[in-house]
Amino acid sequence: MTAERPHALLSASAAHRWLACPPSARLEEKLPELQSSYAAEGTLAHAIAELKARRAFLGLSEQEYKAKLQELQSDPLYEPEMLTHTDIYIDYITSIANGYPSLPHIATELRLDYSEWVPEGYGTGDCVILWGNTLHVIDFKYGKGVPVEAEENPQIMLYALGAYSAYKMIAAIDTVKMAIIQPRLRKEPSEWEISINDLLAWGENIRPIARKAYEGRGEFNPGDHCKFCRARFTCRARAASYLSLEDDYAYGRPLEMQDEYPDAPLLTREQIGAAIQRAEGLLEWVEDLKRWALAECLAGRPVPGWKAVEGRSVRQLSDPDAAYKALAANGYDINLFYERKPIALTAAEKIVGKTQFEAICADYIIKPPGKPTLVPETDKRPAVTNVQSAAEVFGDIIETE
Template sequence: MPDVHSNLPPSASKMWISCPPSAALNAKAPDSDSSYALAGTLAHSIGEAKIRQALGEDISIPECTDAEMAEATDQYRDYVLEQIEAARASCRDPTVLVEQRVSCERWAEGCFGTADFLLISDQTLHICDLKYGQLEVSAQDNTQLMCYSLGAIDAFASLYEFTEVKMTIFQPRLNHCDTCTKTVEELLQWGDTVLKPAAVLALAGEGAFCAGEHCRFCKVKQTCRKRAEYNLALARYDFAMPPELTDDEIEAILAKADDLTSWISDIKDYAMQQALSGKHWSQWKLVEGRSVRKYTDEAAVADAVTAAGFDPYEHKVLGLTAMTKLLGKRKFEELLGGLIHKPPGKPTLVPISDRRAEWNTAKNDFMED
């Protein structure tokens, strides 16, 4: 759920901890209600209602015509119920909280949000965050979950005796479920030594601007000078002689390529939006782009072609994504599981830290032979 009135939202904590002055700039910038965010909000409401209903509450489930969302929220509910069942094996009466407001204002004023699911049993507090997006999110050292954990520790540690916190990201559309476990001690220490000092700087609009991966979620990423400097540093790369780049230099450029590409794309989008809003750039102008011919009335076209004795329609099986949306994942597997082939992907160059196994070039040579 969005952290609506939070000055230091846990969901943006990676950004304001890494770059404290970004908090003030983001607080001033307008929100954009993207269709992705709206879908995420709906998925959370449906997931919450399904869990509450499964736990015996008399509650209706929001209407959902999207089979993929229905399936994803079923999976989320089932996962949550499994966790409750597992907790009951060792604890007679675990505490279950759904969409629980948590606040870690003891460390960071204005830092509060809503934890999707909390389960407290004997030694363990389990926090689960549903992510409906398609960009994989890791639970490892996830600062949003760590903020929620601190909020939950603050609210419940005096009532229960848990000593560790399990933090889970559940991402059904990617079949991704990732858990990170930390002790209460470790989290409290992080709160005191990392979160608190960063929050003080962020609230005062102080501290050093610092660009990095977290800029992706920053509302001023298009016009931020620090991010520009960070990316332009590549252009100032001090290339050594001889005239050809060395392997080390190529690797240094590769390491910056993704950030550079996304920064350039953000700048282009920003300049375009400004121009469309009426801004006149001195060296750039809006022109009409290439266009393609279109039917003015599809029904009339179909009638005319049919009357002439031809079939105006092309009959195609839906693509995998549209078919999954139509059937839902479970039905899709049931009906079509045996009819799906996944060919090997094309080789992709990624950082050595990537979790995928290395491409076997020997096998590739053999296939080419």
């Protein structure tokens, strides 16, 4: 298995969390790390990406490249599509390098020390390019869950501070260009440019928050970031944020509050909007609690009111082929027991590779409109309604005065 990168207490990848909830860093420190297979897959893809970058820009010989690649390909998590996805990352670095009149300085898997702003802060930058006064910080993400934007992204901004620290003695950096390459989600990178002065001003702004986080001080602040926190199962502040919901909307509130709630028995639109917002993540939190309690019960540490039991199970054949052969031997047509159906688009794409799949099957790929779904107002997608516009109802024959 590919080695995981070391992490600082105030790691760049968790900055969105400890900046929002400073005491979470020290609280988390006492809790066991939860390694997922997705993280291990990402580590492997990063190793392949780095290997390709070293071959393309840092003089790694073809022989060494092949030997190392073979080693990485023997990892059980290896998928052929990792080769095409990492190509997109290498193509991006190449396009940046080719955009300059001479080959810029390129470094990969660079330890970036941003401890000038964040106590003991360091991380590993995937790729840093320096040419003249411009610094590029490029981050490769193998995840395909949520698209990550470069703009105002604290992780890449911390890497940029670290890269600035590393190169400020040899270059008068005035511009930082950041990019996040997430090839499994989009072909185009998310890019953002900032002046060095603005980046340094941001560094000054976060300095006191980072100090609080390092010292385990500050307010617990539940939010979206909780889902990446090791304390999410047992955090009291997170629990309070959901459990207090009932109080807010309970009947029998004091008379002096009646004016604030004119339609006392019914929730107002505003209250419904606010309730959905507060309850976002509620189900996820309950699932987290259940997972934690199940693990505790199985480990022999009971959680009052709950126990672990064997779940319902359905009958299955230990060897379907042998069973159906036996049926055929007893006079049944064996074809009745097998079906041939096409596999899902994503599964086929995994076999063929995204680029090749699109090249061959482009004419057959359709994307029907998605089922209406409720999202926060801040979501980038345009709002849809069932209400028809005048143009849709009357076509072009709208008379105007």
